[in-house]
Amino acid sequence: MRERARQLPATDPNRNYLIDQAEGLRTSFGDSSLTELGPMTQEQLNGLMSDEIAGLVRLEAELPPLREPLSVPEGSQTRLSQEGGLMATEGTEITDAQGNVGERSHPLEKHGPDAAEHWQKGQARTNRSGIGAKFTDRAVMETVTAQAIEVNQPGIRTWLDGNPPAGTRYALPRYDPGMGNLGEGFFRNAEGNIVPLPPEMPLTQVQVVLISTGQAPPARPCIIHTVYPTVAGY
Structure with missing residues (x-):
C-alpha cells in the first residue's frame, strides 16, 4: 500500500x-x-x-491501482506524443473551408489498448493492406508516436509552411522504433477470412497521420488524426 x-x-x-x-x-x-x-x-x-x-x-x-511496469526499453521513459498526450485532441472534428465536418480524430478509440475488437476486424476487411491493428500498451503508443513526429519534423514543417487548408491530412513516413512487436490485430488472408495476425507478421512499424486545423500558432496548426502499428511491407 x-x-x-x-x-x-x-x-x-x-x-x-x-x-x-x-x-x-x-x-x-x-x-x-x-x-x-x-x-x-x-x-x-x-x-x-x-x-x-x-x-x-x-x-x-x-489509493490508485498499482501500476504495471511499462513495456518500454530499460533506461527510457514515456514521452507524450503532443502537449496533453493523445487524449488532448482525441475526438476532434475539423471543419474544412466548405463547412464540411470531417471524421473525428481517433487514435485511442480505434487503435489504443482499449479499442474494441470490431474496429480492427473491420479495418482488416476493408483496408487495402488487409490489416487492422491496435497498440497493446498506452505508454509505448505515446512514446513511439512522439518519436515518429520528432524524426519527421522537417517534412512536417515543410507541409505546414504550405498553409494546408483545414482538414488536409498528412501521412508521415512509417517509423520503426526498433522495439519489436507493438500490438495485436487481424489480417485478411488469401481466402478472404479475417484471422488474428500470426507471429510471422509482427507489428514493428508506426503510421502517424496528421490533419491540418487551418489555424496559426499559438493554436495547434495540426493535430494527430490517427496512429496505428503496422507490419513492414504491408
Whole structure:
C-alpha cells in the first residue's frame, strides 16, 4: 500500500499524506506494537483489529491501482506524443473551408489498448493492406508516436509552411522504433477470412497521420488524426 502511495505524482497534494497514513497503519498494526500494549482480552484485541482494518479499508479507497511496469526499453521513459498526450485532441472534428465536418480524430478509440475488437476486424476487411491493428500498451503508443513526429519534423514543417487548408491530412513516413512487436490485430488472408495476425507478421512499424486545423500558432496548426502499428511491407 505504501508503494501505491509513492507512485502518485510528486505534485499530488495528497501523496505525502497517504504515504504517512500507510506507514502509520503498518507501524500500529505490527506485532511489536501489539506486544507493547501488554495483556489484552479477546474483546479488546477484536476491537483494535476492527479499528485497524477499517483504517486500511479507508486508505485503500484513496489509493490508485498499482501500476504495471511499462513495456518500454530499460533506461527510457514515456514521452507524450503532443502537449496533453493523445487524449488532448482525441475526438476532434475539423471543419474544412466548405463547412464540411470531417471524421473525428481517433487514435485511442480505434487503435489504443482499449479499442474494441470490431474496429480492427473491420479495418482488416476493408483496408487495402488487409490489416487492422491496435497498440497493446498506452505508454509505448505515446512514446513511439512522439518519436515518429520528432524524426519527421522537417517534412512536417515543410507541409505546414504550405498553409494546408483545414482538414488536409498528412501521412508521415512509417517509423520503426526498433522495439519489436507493438500490438495485436487481424489480417485478411488469401481466402478472404479475417484471422488474428500470426507471429510471422509482427507489428514493428508506426503510421502517424496528421490533419491540418487551418489555424496559426499559438493554436495547434495540426493535430494527430490517427496512429496505428503496422507490419513492414504491408
